[in-house]
């Protein structure tokens with residue numbers, strides 16, 4: 001990091017899960033943190049390889065087996081994650097839909113390069129006609145099976161959250177109580193520094209920070225944004241958060257931020273509430289999420305009363321509190 005030598009802040013950065021992972025530690029225990037930081041870095045790289053959605057991985061092997069209608073053995077760790085994903089799919093009423101892998105591939109997002117054109121309407125209509133859902137996925141006796149051969153798993157809306165939770169658990173087990181694990185702007189913070197950790201929330205349309213939040217002990221802040229991965233085609237923006245009901249990128253939201261205790265839930269909820277559009281307050285209630293900030297595509301800002309208590313706007317906006 002770039003801290004002066006006498007600073008009690010210690011930072012470690014690496015790239016995994018398609019983004020920059022930045023771990024910041026505060027306090028005396030940070031001095032002995034090297035082994036646990038190395039273990040966390042290895043864990044991130046392993047999850048990156050195991051759960052990759054289009055390169056050779058445990059996940060793509062499972063997807064191939066599901067496509068063939070097999071009863072595929074699933075490693076215990078992946079099984080636990082799939083069960084957690086299925087529960088979040090249910091509480092989001094299907095808006096968080098990790099069975100969407102085939103559609104992501106149709107759109108061309110299963111590539112290191114961005115797509116340069118839009119799939120034709122008939123292709124999307126055909127996918128919708130046989131639309132796979134997480135509820136089609138049977139998870140029993142260490143095996144996965146689906147009667148719908150179109151079911152392809154994509155953990156992109158959720159993997160960062162799971163990995164961040166694991167990293168925080170590892171830090172805690174090593175006696176570190178003051179830390180931030182940041183995965184490309186999505187993070188979980190525990191403890192504090194000499195003052196509370198203050199987290200910036202990116203403005204979806206302008207460079208810099210829209211707002212900031214001082215975290216209390218152990219909170220995750222996750223954002224889904226239409227600016228993370230997108231391309232323009234014939235003057236329109238097409239981004240990577242897809243509404244499983246329409247088959248097209250979810251409309252009307254530019255960015256959606258949630259605060260929640262666990263990172264995995266926060267990650268899935270940010271995606272689901274993004275997809276929900278103007279109906280986000282209902283999805284938030286269904287998922288038990290109390291703190292929400294939404295920037296609409298037209299630039300207006302909405303939030304819950306519980307978010308209003310915590311947020312400080314850094315640019316001039318007139319947010320609307322939504323009950």
Ligand code: ADP
Nearest residue numbers: 095096097098156157224225228240241242271
């Ligand atoms: P960000 O990368 O901006 O933090 P998300 O957490 O919302 O955004 O993750 C977006 C990724 O989630 C996509 O790249 C894709 O892999 C996957 N995805 C897209 N739409 C959905 C959806 N409706 N449900 C679940 N996963 C989705």
Ligand code: MG
Nearest residue numbers: 157267268271
């Ligand atoms: Mg997400």
Ligand code: MG
Nearest residue numbers: 186222223224
């Ligand atoms: Mg995110």
